[in-house]
């Protein structure tokens with residue numbers, strides 16, 4: 001049997017297809033591309049390249065992992081988010097493309113501000129905090145997460161993307177670890193993509209998510225807005241007057257979240273923003289400046 005790039009790729013596609021894995025060719029291309037350090041086009045341009053036994057062994061192992069539903073991003077160990085590369089493994093949620101909308105909303109609001117101070121709650125891999133640190137004018141970001149394991153990954157990602165001097169990471173529940181930092185009334189923006197999957201919904205998710213991604217990153221205690229409600233309330237202590245709140249939410253929840261914020265008279269300019277899939281994904285609001 002031939003050990004050329006194309007042959008090995010085609011065999012893997014069939015193996016993934018017969019195991020019922022979605023988009024078998026894309027998966028096989030991504031995995032083989034990572035083994036050979038080539039992009040998709042180069043894989044086909046080098047279709048006659050003969051693979052070494054080490055390369056075949058590694059690729060075969062990765063295909064087996066994928067058949068067990070381990071997400072491609074965890075197998076490869078990296079993901080691209082907002083044009084940056086992030087290390088990911090089972091300690092952190094894989095940053096999703098829709099979260100780039102949340103980052104864009106914050107950048108649009110703070111693009112002209114020098115040295116904005118921000119808080120990212122539930123930072124996970126650090127995707128939001130690091131993207132903002134790399135995009136805004138000398139920002140400083142206080143990033144918290146209840147998962148110490150996630151913070152280890154986030155710190156590595158901050159170094160990898162050369163923004164470690166612009167972010168301080170804190171371990172604990174939402175704003176809890178920031179209570180002694182004298183930040184009350186000082187913050188220009190609170191941003192968060194908190195867990196928003198209800199217990200019942202969790203069971204219906206694909207194996208890739210429910211068997212591999214950290215449950216603490218997914219599950220919201222009661223309904224999908226448990227964390228959002230706490231953040232809406234507690235942000236008021238930290239935001240300065242005119243400070244900006246931006247929250248990601250689940251499919252179908254943005255209207256409800258916007259209504260919740262409207263019930264709080266301390267917020268104005270409440271709006272929703274669609275992600276690239278046309279789904280209302282982000283809810284934003286401004287802390288009123290009048291006392």
Ligand SMILES: C[S@@+](CC[C@H](N)C(=O)[O-])C[C@H]1O[C@@H](n2cnc3c(N)ncnc32)[C@H](O)[C@@H]1O
Pocket residue numbers: 092093094095096099121122123124125126127128144145146147150172173174193194195196216217218
């Ligand atoms: C949906 S993930 C978002 C991760 C990352 N910000 C992103 O957008 O890719 C939610 C994150 O919140 C963290 N988390 C869960 N409960 C928390 C809490 N009570 N306080 C702080 N972080 C929490 C989880 O560990 C997880 O990293």
